[in-house]
Amino acid sequence: MNPGSITPLAGRDHPSFPVESLRAQFPALRLAGSFAFLDNAAGAQVPQVVMDSVNRHLLEHNVQRGGRYAISVAVDAMIARARAHVAAFINAGRSEEIAFGMNATSFIRQVSLAVAETLAVRDEIIVTDLDHEANVATWLQLERMGGKIRWWPMREDGCLHTDDLRPLLNARTRLVACTLASNALGSIVDVRSAAQLAHASGAELFVDAVHYGPHGVIDVRALDCDYLVCSGYKIFAPHMGFLWGRHELLARLPTFREDFIPDEPPGKLEAGTFIYENVAGMAAAIDYLAGLGRMLSGRRAVPGADSVREDCRTAMTAVKAYEQTLSLALLRMLKERGAEIYGVQEEHRVGERVPTVCFNLPGIAPAEVATAAAAAGIGIRDGHMYCPRLMRRLGLPVESGAVRVSLSHYNTVAEVDRLGAVLSQLRAG
Template sequence: MTLDLNLIRARFPALRRPVIYFDNPGGTQIAQPALERMMNYLTLHNANHGGAFASSRESDAVLETAHQAVADWLNAARAEEIVFGANMTTLTLHISRSIARTWQPGETIVVTRLDHDANISPWLLAAQDRGCRVRWVDFHPEDGTLDLDDLARALEEKPRLVAVGYASNALGTINPVRQITEMAHAVGAWVYVDAVQYAAHGPIDVQALGCDFLVCSAYKFFGPHVGVLYGRYEHLEALTAYKVRPAPGTPPGKFETGTQNHEGIAGVLGALEYLEWVGRTFGAAIDGAEVMAYTGRRRVFKQAMLAIRTYEAELSRALLEVLEATPGVTLYGLRDRARLDERVPTVSFTLEGWHPRAVAAALDRAGIYVWDGNFYALAVTERLGLEERGGLVRVGPVHYNTLEEIQRLGEALRHLQREAA
């Protein structure tokens, strides 16, 4: 069954506003079930952790349910492998300190030029603190794909950790994370995956990937501003956590410092309940090998994300066609229609005669929201030679966007191009 956009869009209150949200790579709109979970928590169960009274017990039950829901969504082995925090950046800065305690001076870590800086700078700082060497892996500027030959050369140095993105937040490239993990594990390196940009667009199975850690942010998959970290339990158990003394000594509590954003975590649960609804409503016909290995809610989640991925391939195709047909547009990243499964529908470009910020401002006046700049993917815009020119314009539809909205974007860009002529 294809997605019914009327039903989908009715679940997002923000979409009642007569604008087009193509700013989704920076944060999606929130689903109604997530809002309801947050309101319900704050009005009925608002309490701190571990109290000997009803609302505290109820609050703890919501948080435990949310941990299990995320574990099911990511196919983690157990709920204790899920850690909540403020956002992906904060979680990574926090746990990078714990991981770096296991490194010795002179050892190597690997980062890539395709990544968001939140999966680069924490490791640069940790390496600096521990006297470790940083090895950068390049990407191919012509199509935005990671240079796996360069990665192989980097792995010859037997690094302790490889930090890599699941999908580029600037160019949309989906990296072959399972292959990268196998390559890294073959030389004894841990793999830390930034899945922030990918999480809204396709299924994730941390056990199949084999990665050691994976992070994402709920506000990128239709929830509130909360970060999520998956870590293999043996790693979380063994690592030293930077925490206050009365805090729990076992995962996940040892890494969830202070009083957490309980209502936000309740909202994460609501966002996943929305995705479960998508799976039950539109994913039942998806019954191939990609879902048959799972049961119960884990299967439903995979069906939901595969249904979303199938529809978003149409959006990617339409978006590339519209942008390629617009005079003055230069596209960056994968453009081959036969390789749409290697990208998410996050597409970046420049428009001749226009500064990226001016394009975004002009589109705003047309009721179309897009991002401009480097999006904290500073290494990408520097590698492409665009940082000093204002970076890129980024358009990022998700499954609640329509083909008609993409056509309106094309009309607006053609109007701008005529203005510049």
């Protein structure tokens, strides 16, 4: 089956995407019975292979790395394999460009503190009002260290346009920090164009790929960015984060490390001990996605980074196409119920978004909507989505914000329809 042939069809499950057999690989979906997980932007479920990998690590290899005994050597091998897997997943040139840690926020903080030490003549940082606060507040802190903040504003359509970035860039721009996809509105950002503009003025581009991670191919070389962060728990793995950076940039970055740690990536970015079992889980999540790629392509499993990369690319291309079906179904359902949708909503622009939609129902508080959904066994979220500035931009009170439905490749149009029935009832009073 050619994943490129999967085109969005609204109104029913896609015949060429194996959603039911994928759902069967997620024990939590089975265990939860009829409960619908429509809050995946806050964290996704994990397939059995991920649990097995975490368990196996704790059972067989729960020791510190760097020892001379076999169990410790196995931990080093697991970490090396996980690095190679993550590098393949995002098409990094070298596995040493991947650092493991606690979460995305702590990596953004770490890089921003390092950048603060290198401000000098280039002292301007560009941030956006679409981003998760983790990729805004961290950079705003640099104002205390001599940094000057400039804002790349979202337009009325809920998107960042690179035409608006162009005039902000100049010989003083040190770095642009932006998301690859909005965790609130679902809009995808043209990061490649942003990188080209940033580079043309001698600046760097830092990308927050946390929200985009489970929805499409990430290719750091095609994006041409300089740094990128992701969180495992959004991509079907346990809680952990990883940072990618261009090797020469990571090598120059001043970071905290003990004297005996060489000033080289990835060790210079990994102070302390990270959670090895969760890193084992991250590698298994990539195995799961690669397996999906092979299921779709019919290719055989071949060892090596090239096949992991190809298989994941196949999987994520198909996921993206299937999720467009979900986006269309969700947008139609919400429009039929008179919802005010924030961000990209025209059907012909569905390729510019992931299936994460923020909306409000006229005259009904967001909390009331999420509570009614919860009572019907559907998990969605209300509030500011960690984007308080975005809520203000949308003219919404930060305390109540909006309702968010965030779908994943294991969701179905039937689940969207169930939510539709709840919203209809709410509107009927």
